[in-house]
Amino acid sequence: MNPDQRKQSVGIVTPRHFVIEEGLKLQCGQVLAPITLCYEVYGTLSKNADNAILIEHALSGDAHVAGYHSPEDAKPGWWESMVGPGKTFDTEKYFIVCSNIIGGCSGSTGPSSINPKTGKRYGMDFPLVTIADMVHAQKKLMDHLKIRKWLCVAGGSMGGMQVLRWALLYPDSLVSAIPIATSSRISPQSIAFNWVGREAIMSDPAWNGGNYEEQPDKGLAIARMLAHITYLSEESMRRKFGRKLQFSQDYSFDFDKDFSVESYLEHQGMRFVERFDANSYLYITRAIDYFDVTDKTGGDMAKGLEKMKCKCLVVSFTSDWLFPPEQSREMVRGMLKNGLDVSYCNIESSYGHDAFLLEDDTLGRLISNFLSNLETDKE
Amino acid sequence: MTTIRLNHDTTLSRRDLETIASMIPGKSRILDLGCGSGRLLKFLAQLKEAKVMGVEKEQDKVIECTGRGVPVIQADLNDGLPDFADNSYDFVILSQTLQAVKRPDLLLDEMFRVGKTGIISFINFGHCSARKQLLFGDMPETKTLPWKWYNTPNIHLATIADFRRLCTQKNIRILREIPLTQDGDPFAFLAGIWPNLFSSTCVFILEK
Structure with a gap:
């Protein structure tokens, strides 16, 4: 971290832990207890506790949204461009909270945590969690932090699903919601990609039914590489890599990596294995598969969103084919039918699904504008 | 004086705004x-x-709307x-x-499917300055229509008379016409009498 970066950043942050001793009865019927939530906060909670914003992370994200964990830390949090003093999620105005989801592997209770009943890691004994379960756990954290009402709950991709769940499960607990690059019911295409990813992990002998000391590197890397392709677009890949060869002027005439795009994917896969637990990948992708706000309304979108009360800003990106704009539009249509105060912006971008992390200039202006009009909605 | 710019160079004066606003009851959608x-x-x-x-x-x-606190769908x-x-x-x-x-006709259908009353401000291609240019063999360029024939976004220009005919054909009732003129137009006072010739834009209040 250089001094310039420090100036515009929340600086050094320390993750915190909150333990829900009694745990939670999960949607699958099992009780998970105790539950630890690892979270980070930035900024100061106002006297009236009315300036709190909850940010939800995506599949491979974590609670570390902004700042650095140590002065030696080379990489800031995953949404550093959006969260900090004077930025869109202005830490001088707002109190920002982000917590690691349950089922993950970044400090909150997940399959790599120790099962108190056995003294060993949960592995496949970990119960299946849903997006709703993740949100119920976050509600306990909200109460613990003495936050009356979120000014806003915002997040992209799987984070956006949590945003929608918040708005449906606790409609009186938030003033506004910003679901970004997401869907109100995951498409069969996404389910298919998740399935292939999990198959790659589970068919790696090192996975060993979920009981492993060493990660199933190969399987997890393949799952990540496959998923990574879905986060890009044909255009962004063409621009970034073209048909460039990575190491030599000519083809190697074997099956080792020749093209830049192959080296890039391999690198992404290897880096992911270092920081992400294979079992968590199984659990989280399953939670995504099960996400459907209309599962109890026979597919009726407006009915599925009926409980929602808050103001909403829905954002999609033109080249996102994993969560295509039409899926956002479908959700907007349901909200309009319910008479909700909703806005929708389909941001022009060639970055594909990843745009929600890369188009920070446009997305930043849009969200800043939206947030600046929320003040009057405070109670 | 309160004015509001609708688009490009057309400004609704306080009088026009009040006319429109007076037709809209409080708390309307x-x-x-x-x-x-x-x-x-x-x-x-x-x-x-x-x-x-x-x-x-x-x-x-869309981003500007959001900044104003106006909900908007892109x-x-x-x-x-x-x-x-x-x-x-x-x-x-x-x-x-x-x-x-x-397809202006299809959009009109959609407007009356979604809403009860339509308020349409219509650019009049029958305005005298447009007619004059056509008379001399040129595609008109006016303050309201500042484009060349090959780059104009206005692909379905029509006169007030044309529009009235389309409304009749679609059983749309014209409740009110408010002819508007450009600032400094010497014939502005005639717009109310003969809108198809002297008003550059006309606001129609319509119902089906």
Whole structure:
């Protein structure tokens, strides 16, 4: 971290832990207890506790949204461009909270945590969690932090699903919601990609039914590489890599990596294995598969969103084919039918699904504008 | 004096605004198609406590609307109004946009499916300055229509008389016509008497 970066950043942050001793009865019927939530906060909670914003992370994200964990830390949090003093999620105005989801592997209770009943890691004994379960756990954290009402709950991709769940499960607990690059019911295409990813992990002998000391590197890397392709677009890949060869002027005439795009994917896969637990990948992708706000309304979108009360800003990106704009539009249509105060912006971008992390200039202006009009909605 | 810019160079004066506002009861539900940066809706939301919604194609204008606190849906009017349910608005406004969509007749149908009363401001191709240029063999370029024939977004120009005929054909009733003129137009005083010749734009209040 250089001094310039420090100036515009929340600086050094320390993750915190909150333990829900009694745990939670999960949607699958099992009780998970105790539950630890690892979270980070930035900024100061106002006297009236009315300036709190909850940010939800995506599949491979974590609670570390902004700042650095140590002065030696080379990489800031995953949404550093959006969260900090004077930025869109202005830490001088707002109190920002982000917590690691349950089922993950970044400090909150997940399959790599120790099962108190056995003294060993949960592995496949970990119960299946849903997006709703993740949100119920976050509600306990909200109460613990003495936050009356979120000014806003915002997040992209799987984070956006949590945003929608918040708005449906606790409609009186938030003033506004910003679901970004997401869907109100995951498409069969996404389910298919998740399935292939999990198959790659589970068919790696090192996975060993979920009981492993060493990660199933190969399987997890393949799952990540496959998923990574879905986060890009044909255009962004063409621009970034073209048909460039990575190491030599000519083809190697074997099956080792020749093209830049192959080296890039391999690198992404290897880096992911270092920081992400294979079992968590199984659990989280399953939670995504099960996400459907209309599962109890026979597919009726407006009915599925009926409980929602808050103001909403829905954002999609033109080249996102994993969560295509039409899926956002479908959700907007349901909200309009319910008479909700909703806005929708389909941001022009060639970055594909990843745009929600890369188009920070446009997305930043849009969200800043939206947030600046929320003040009057405070109670 | 309160004025409000609808589009390009057309400014609704306080009198015109009041005319429109007077026709809109308090707390109405208003949909503005091609709402731009949301100025008109913001005005109506404040003056009339209206429940407003805008539709806008351009991303930067959508972002501006959001900055004004005006809810907006980014969409292309050429696709109709599939996001909106039948009879979900009291008023549907269309400012100087009808001539730029692919099928003005179909958009009119959509307007009256979604809303009860239509407020359309219509660029009049029958205005005397346009007629004069056509007479001399040139495609008209006016203050309201500043483009060349090959780059104009206005692909369906028509006269006030043409528009009245389309309304009759579609059983749309014209409740009121408010002819508007450009600032400094020497014939402005004639617009009310002979709008098809002397008004550059005309606001129609319509119902089906």
